[in-house]
Amino acid sequence: MAIAWPIFQKKPTSKILWLDLGDLGDLVNPAGPHEQWQDHGLGLLRTILHQNGVLTDLFSTRQCTTWDQVKKRLQGYDMLIMNVRSYTFPVAYRSAKLFKEVNPRGLVLAGGMHATVAPDEMLAVPEFDRIVQGPGENTILELVKDPAAFQRLTLGVGAKSMAEWPMLDRTLWPKPASWRLSRKFHWPLEPECGWGPPPVVTLITSRVCPWQCVFCNENSYIPNMGRRPVDMVIDELNYLDEKYGIGSVVIHDSMFFQNPSWLEEWLEKYPRKARKRWPYWAAGRADTVRQWPDLFEALIKETNWNTVSIGFESGSDRVLKILNKECTEEDNYFAIDLLTRIGDEMEAQGKKPPVFWSNIMLGIPGETHEDAFKTMRMVKYTKRILPSISFYAPYPGSALGYQLIAEGKSRMSKENYHRFPDDEKVVGVDYRFYRELLAGRYDDEVNRGLAEVRQQRRNYLDALAKA
Numbered sequence: 001m002a003i004a005w006p007i008f009q010k011k012p013t014s015k016i017l018w019l020d021l022g023d024l025g026d027l028v029n030p031a032g033p034h035e036q037w038q039d040h041g042l043g044l045l046r047t048i049l050h051q052n053g054v055l056t057d058l059f060s061t062r063q064c065t066t067w068d069q070v071k072k073r074l075q076g077y078d079m080l081i082m083n084v085r086s087y088t089f090p091v092a093y094r095s096a097k098l099f100k101e102v103n104p105r106g107l108v109l110a111g112g113m114h115a116t117v118a119p120d121e122m123l124a125v126p127e128f129d130r131i132v133q134g135p136g137e138n139t140i141l142e143l144v145k146d147p148a149a150f151q152r153l154t155l156g157v158g159a160k161s162m163a164e165w166p167m168l169d170r171t172l173w174p175k176p177a178s179w180r181l182s183r184k185f186h187w188p189l190e191p192e193c194g195w196g197p198p199p200v201v202t203l204i205t206s207r208v209c210p211w212q213c214v215f216c217n218e219n220s221y222i223p224n225m226g227r228r229p230v231d232m233v234i235d236e237l238n239y240l241d242e243k244y245g246i247g248s249v250v251i252h253d254s255m256f257f258q259n260p261s262w263l264e265e266w267l268e269k270y271p272r273k274a275r276k277r278w279p280y281w282a283a284g285r286a287d288t289v290r291q292w293p294d295l296f297e298a299l300i301k302e303t304n305w306n307t308v309s310i311g312f313e314s315g316s317d318r319v320l321k322i323l324n325k326e327c328t329e330e331d332n333y334f335a336i337d338l339l340t341r342i343g344d345e346m347e348a349q350g351k352k353p354p355v356f357w358s359n360i361m362l363g364i365p366g367e368t369h370e371d372a373f374k375t376m377r378m379v380k381y382t383k384r385i386l387p388s389i390s391f392y393a394p395y396p397g398s399a400l401g402y403q404l405i406a407e408g409k410s411r412m413s414k415e416n417y418h419r420f421p422d423d424e425k426v427v428g429v430d431y432r433f434y435r436e437l438l439a440g441r442y443d444d445e446v447n448r449g450l451a452e453v454r455q456q457r458r459n460y461l462d463a464l465a466k467a
């Protein structure tokens with residue numbers, strides 16, 4: 001077992017504390033690779049604060065292994081700042097309570113996704129003194145300097161374009177908090193998670209996806225903004241490579257494969273201007289792959305896009321319609337066959353073939369057993385796949401999430417936002433069936449029509465990935 005370093009003994013150097021949120025121990029002895037990713041909202045806003053002379057201390061709940069340690073580290077501050085997502089709301093809520101216990105006159109400023117989509121839940125916590133919805137880059141400085149000038153619930157102001165964002169100062173991110181983890185973490189870059197060699201750089205080139213899938217529909221709550229210019233992305237990568245050395249890149253955009261003119265510029269410049277063509281992970285949609293297959297193929301081959309994340313979600317047209325995915329079974333199979341063909345060609349040339357990081361949801365309200373068999377059939381059909389399977393979660397912010405919450409069918413609460421992929425999140429869904437499906441009980445049905453080589457079973461319970 002990894003031992004946490006005694007970070008709780010550090011003395012405050014500022015009166016303002018930024019608390020990075022996540023499960024206890026995730027930067028000591030993480031349960032999985034994705035719990036170690038750094039928070040770009042925190043990175044951006046802390047960079048803005050520090051570049052404008054407002055220095056903050058930082059620690060992470062992920063660096064602590066007990067709530068007692070968190071409480072000790074919270075002592076001695078006048079102000080606490082947090083980026084609250086729905087899946088970190090339980091940790092934020094508990095931390096705010098502890099902060100007030102040790103600093104009764106201290107102020108708590110909370111922003112982030114959960115403040116944006118579930119203000120009522122945030123307002124119900126008296127410890128949150130200021131709650132900021134929406135983007136914060138043009139609000140954070142004023143807010144921290146003079147919180148009294150703001151109402152308890154405020155709408156934040158963002159940049160018009162990501163070109164206005166400063167380059168992140170990655171040394172403002174929390175460090176791994178055990179000797180064992182720090183050896184393989186590569187801080188201030190990030191550790192390997194199985195997609196490409198370390199050190200890993202995560203970055204964001206676009207902020208919002210224009211589609212309206214009912215389990216997500218980010219564009220209803222993240223204001224549109226211009227994409228980060230290609231040159232700025234490449235300059236940042238070159239800078240980081242010179243300073244730290246890069247192994248691979250994770251482009252954390254919700255939807256990288258959009259906006260063909262940006263992608264064409266990336267295709268032209270990345271192989272030429274980047275110090276190295278680092279392999280990268282990035283996301284697309286099956287329908288846009290079908291719409292722009294040549295661009296897709298060129299990006300895979302020429303820019304080293306070798307882990308292609310696609311939210312296939314389901315292998316059944318009925319469910320894809322329920323989800324308003326605007327992709328069909330046929331689109332999904334088109335994208336799978338195209339990547340298989342590209343991968344076979346690359347393999348024949350002795351190159352590493354690209355692989356799908358395939359996002360799949362099960363347990364969607366209205367899904368029948370036959371729909372779920374079709375989904376698992378599609379997963380097994382895919383030749384090169386890292387399956388990432390979750391039971392559907394009704395997140396606030398999404399149309400279907402709001403509907404299920406209103407109907408009293410969501411099992412997510414402020415004590416537990418159920419963001420583990422195999423948590424039971426919706427009332428009335430037969431989770432036993434899904435566990436048995438993943439364990440292979442229905443393989444006869446699933447394998448129907450599949451080539452023999454694709455019928456081989458692997459343990460899909462392992463594919464319930466928290467990412």
Ligand code: B12
Binds near residue numbers: 109111
């Ligand atoms: C990268 C990413 C991840 C990464 C890394 C997460 C991390 N450590 O940061 C990974 C892959 C691990 C991940 C996982 C998950 N994610 Co995620 N993820 C994203 C993504 C694509 C980008 C986040 C980001 O960096 N944005 C850019 C930064 C700059 O924005 P920001 O953090 O929101 O900060 C801005 C504002 O919120 C505000 N702000 C933030 N804090 C504060 C504080 C103050 C005081 C102020 C004034 C303002 C302010 O200002 C910032 C600048 O504008 C978003 C979608 C998106 N486009 O944002 C989804 C998103 C955040 N994820 C989401 C979900 C649901 C998940 C999962 C639960 C998915 C799943 N089913 O497994 C998991 C949970 C993982 C876990 N550990 O439990 C949802 C959250 C929904 C919600 N209601 O909170 C989003 C919105 C996607 C979606 N539409 O479903 N995710």
Ligand code: SF4
Binds near residue numbers: 212
């Ligand atoms: S699920 Fe994917 S395609 Fe759909 S709205 Fe969200 S990011 Fe966009």
